[in-house]
Amino acid sequence: MLFMAxxxxxxxxxxxxxxxKLGIWIEHKKDGHVFFSGEIDAMxxxxxxxxxxDxxxxxxKQTKAIDTFEKLFExxxxxxxxxxxxxxxxxPVLVKSKKSKLTSTPACQSIVKKAIVKKLQTVYPETTFPESGEEMVIQCWLENDELIVAINTxxxxxxRRGYRQNALHTETPMRENLAAALxxxxxWEKEMPLYDPFCGTGTILLEAAMIAYNIAPGLGRFFAFEKWKMCDTDEWEKVRKVALESRDETTKVTLIGSDQSHEQISLSLENIQxxxxxxxxxxxxxxxxVSLEGVGFKPTSTIEKGMIVTNxxxxxxxxxxxxxxxxxxxxRRYHAWKGISWHIFTAYENIxxxxxxxxxxRRKLYNGGIKCYLYSF
Ligand SMILES: C[S@@+](CC[C@H](N)C(=O)[O-])C[C@H]1O[C@@H](n2cnc3c(N)ncnc32)[C@H](O)[C@@H]1O
Known part of the structure; x- marks a missing residue:
């Protein structure tokens, strides 16, 4: 089976x-997509x-030269x-089109939907389908007339890990997967003290903690595939069980966060709980x-360096x-605090x-559509 992250x-x-690192066979990657293959457990x-x-x-399906509605239907x-x-x-069907002859995404969506309904009617007697059951989102990409048909598993x-319900009420939440990427x-390695002086809801620190304690990020949420016809419940339970047993809190990890907002600190505490x-x-x-003594941010004797990762x-x-x-x-703190490496994610270009x-x-990354850089000093 072919998959795409x-x-x-x-x-x-x-x-x-x-x-x-997960031992999954990778096929290739292109902008915004990494293709991999394996049995269902890889997914x-x-x-x-x-x-x-994401x-x-x-x-x-992946096929070239889809430049007419007839070809798309077939x-x-x-x-x-x-x-x-x-x-x-x-x-539901979603289509994205880029540099292709078929440019009207609503028209493509309706053709794709029609083709699926027609095929289902070869097996189910219905003329219309109620669509009241579990959801399988069908996503098609057209790029240079090459079509990819995929389903969102x-x-x-x-x-959406499930630990940050309160982020909905905050003004400046950072996506959890972006924080993990930073x-x-x-x-960063778990032996290094890590400090975030603008921690907000604590996303960077929480993602670091999950990495350090080997906590699978998806353990607290539901996935679309769980309700599907093709889901092998026993196999899925086995994969979850391995993940639950992989959690390991034996290493002592030093994570520190501060923020000028008391409210944000309270939200971080809720997320930790x-x-x-x-x-x-x-x-x-x-x-x-903030002073270095106040942070209590002392690089340890085993690892020379401490680290700041912040937004x-x-x-x-x-x-x-x-x-x-x-x-x-x-x-001023960067020049005064020795032995610490700094990683600042920002759109502030004068830094x-x-x-x-x-x-x-300097790595270019996007935060909710805003061009930012991760500056490593
Ligand atoms: C872009 S947000 C960081 C969001 C955070 N990464 C999260 O996951 O929620 C910036 C944070 O800086 C804090 N902040 C703004 N001015 C500050 C200051 N002078 N000193 C410390 N924190 C400040 C805000 O309260 C806000 O939480």
């Missing part, structure tokens, strides 16, 4: 490496364990829909007043003078000027 631009290599494990991907799809009709869908299944995005790209992980040191403090405000909702002062406060030096690495 989708991700934000710039994270393909990170997702590729995660799949490799279960990818959904349960991938920290940085969704996992089962690829039903390509979709050929697929074994009665094996995948029940008579009452709900099957994850359901809602993999960033931790991954920073090169939901995940039921060992305590994380949290305090409310404006960065302009400061960058001006969309804050006043420009405030923003400048925040980055100046960070720069290198304020720090008075070029970043060692």
């Amino acid at each position: 989708t991700c934000s631009f710039g994270l393909e290599k990170v997702v590729f490496d995660e799949l490799k 279960y494990r990818a959904n349960l364990w991938l920290r940085t991907a 969704k996992v799809f089962l690829v039903l 390509a979709v009709y050929e697929l074994p829909w009665p094996d995948l869908l029940r008579g009452e299944s709900t099957f 994850s359901g809602e995005g993999l960033h 931790v991954n790209l920073s090169g 939901t995940l039921d992980i060992p305590p994380i040191k949290l305090f409310d403090q404006d960065i302009r007043k 400061p405000p960058y001006g969309i909702k804050s006043d420009a003078k405030d923003i400048e002062e925040i980055y100046q406060a960070l720069a 290198e000027k304020v720090f008075g030096q070029e970043a060692k690495k």
Whole structure:
């Protein structure tokens, strides 16, 4: 079976490496997509364990030269829909088209839907389908007239881990899979003390904790495939059981967070409780007043380095003078606190000027459509 993990631009290599670590066979990658193959358990494990991907799809077809509605209909009709869908299944269709002759996505969606209904009618006597049962979202991509037909096995995005219900009420939540990617790209290892001085709801620290304690990110949520006809419940339960038994809290991990907002710190505490992980040191403090002693951020004797991974405000909702002062406060601490590596994710483009030096690495990533960089100093 062929599967595809989708991700934000710039994270393909990170997702590729995660799949490799899971022992899953990778076919190839392109912008925003990593293709992999295996039996159904590869899909279960990818959904349960991938920290940085958006969704996992089962690829039903990949074919070139789909440049007319007739060809689109035929390509979709050929697929074994009665094996995948029940008579009452709900099957919304989404189409994305890029650089292709078939540009009207509503028209393509209606053709794809028609082809599926026609095929189902060869097995089910209904003339119309109630679509009242479990949902299987059918997603088609057309790019340079090449068609991919796939089904979304994850359901809602993999960033929805289930531990951050309260993020819905906050102003500046960061997606969990982006936070995990920042931790991954920073090169953090669980023996290093990690500090986030703008921790907000604690996403970066919580993702680091889940990595350190080997907690599968998908254990607290539901996946679309669980209700499908093709889901092998016993096999899925086995994969979940292995994940539950993999949790390991024996290593002592030093995670520290601060934020000027008391409310945000309270939300972080709620999230820690939901995940039921060992305590994380949290305090409310404006960065302009934070001292190294206050953080208690001492690089350990075994690992020379400590690390800061953080996502400061960058001006969309804050006043420009405030923003400048925040980055100046960070720069002063960067120069004064020795032996610590800094990884700052921001859209604030003056950061290198304020720090008075070029970043060692600058990685372009998107945060909800906003172009940002992860600056590593
Ligand atoms: C972009 S958000 C970080 C979101 C966070 N990564 C999360 O997962 O929720 C920036 C955070 O910086 C905090 N903040 C703003 N100005 C600050 C300051 N001067 N000192 C410390 N924290 C500040 C805000 O309260 C907000 O939580």
